[in-house]
Amino acid sequence: MSSIIGIVLLSTGFIFNLIGCIGLIRFPDVYNRLQAATKCVTLGTCSILLSLVFFFGISEIGIKAIVAISLLFLSAMVGAHALSRGTYIFGVGLGGKSVIDDYKDQVEKEDTKEQ
Amino acid sequence: MKYLTYFLIIFLFWLVLTFELSTANLIVGCAAAFVATLFFGKYFVNNVKKFYQPHRYFWLLVYLFIFIWECIKANLDVAYRVLHPALLIKPGIVKVKLDITSKFGRVILANSITMTPGTITVDIIDDYIYIHWIYVHSTDPEIYSRKISGRFEKYIKRIFE
Structure with missing residues (x-):
């Protein structure tokens, strides 16, 4: 029974990773691509790691997989934040489809303060 | 108090990560947690009382x-x-x-x-x-x-x- 759940989780993980990669190609600008990269790829990888818990039970491998999930979550969130903030301050604006941008004024204000 | 809490959290993390309860492992974990506390303890949150509620x-x-x-x-x-x-x-x-x-x-x-x-x-x-x-x-x-x-x-x- 537990190996069936493991296989199901493993395949969902692969499918979500695949969707994340397709999103990385299809979306128009950096920020939308980050959305696909953080959400789909993180959950896909977490689901692959969770399938290990079902294959091996709560043993050395299972516990390590759970610890790896929490670390992966934290690093993916912090990485997405750092990348999006860094690209905006570097000067890459939002794509053509965008409707609203509240952050622009703030960044310009900070720029004039520095000069 | 702040340093002790930090030490306990790191030590617990070590135990989960290695998943082994031998004496040698406990001693190494204590030493590693102590060194980490020495260097990074001052960056920890100030209000540690909240950890015990x-x-x-x-x-x-x-x-x-x-x-x-x-x-x-x-x-x-x-x-x-x-x-x-x-x-x-x-x-x-x-x-x-x-x-x-x-x-x-x-x-x-x-x-x-x-x-x-x-x-x-x-x-x-x-x-x-x-x-x-x-x-x-x-x-x-x-x-x-x-x-x-x-x-x-x-x-x-x-x-x-």
């Missing part, structure tokens, strides 16, 4: 379940937008006012927002949090504030304040 852990558990549910919803949402032939996006950066004052709570809120449907935290400046939204439903600040942070704010307040 059990009702916060209860709300943390409730919050964790809500967070996992939102995270799964986020994935299905983004997957749908990726696979839709017309590419259903209407992106933009909006700014939302924060009600939470503690630094640690703010970090957790920002991280939760990153994992919920279609939103990524870009920056926190003063009392405002800047969020990239993949589909801006409305441009009215009241509505989108409630939609983005309202779900988590009350739980995070109970956990960290």
Whole structure:
């Protein structure tokens, strides 16, 4: 029974990773691509790691997989934040489809303060 | 007190990571946790009393379940937008006012927002949090504030304040 759940989780993980990669190609600008990269790829990888818990039970491998999930979550969130903030301050604006941008004024204000 | 709490957390993490209860492993873990505390203990949060109040852990558990549910919803949402032939996006950066004052709570809120449907935290400046939204439903600040942070704010307040 537990190996069936493991296989199901493993395949969902692969499918979500695949969707994340397709999103990385299809979306128009950096920020939308980050959305696909953080959400789909993180959950896909977490689901692959969770399938290990079902294959091996709560043993050395299972516990390590759970610890790896929490670390992966934290690093993916912090990485997405750092990348999006860094690209905006570097000067890459939002794509053509965008409707609203509240952050622009703030960044310009900070720029004039520095000069 | 602050250093002791930090030491205990690191030691617990070591035990989980190595998953072995031999004497040698315990001694090595103690030494490693001690060195880490010596160097990084001063960066730890100041208000450690909150770690010893059990009702916060209860709300943390409730919050964790809500967070996992939102995270799964986020994935299905983004997957749908990726696979839709017309590419259903209407992106933009909006700014939302924060009600939470503690630094640690703010970090957790920002991280939760990153994992919920279609939103990524870009920056926190003063009392405002800047969020990239993949589909801006409305441009009215009241509505989108409630939609983005309202779900988590009350739980995070109970956990960290």
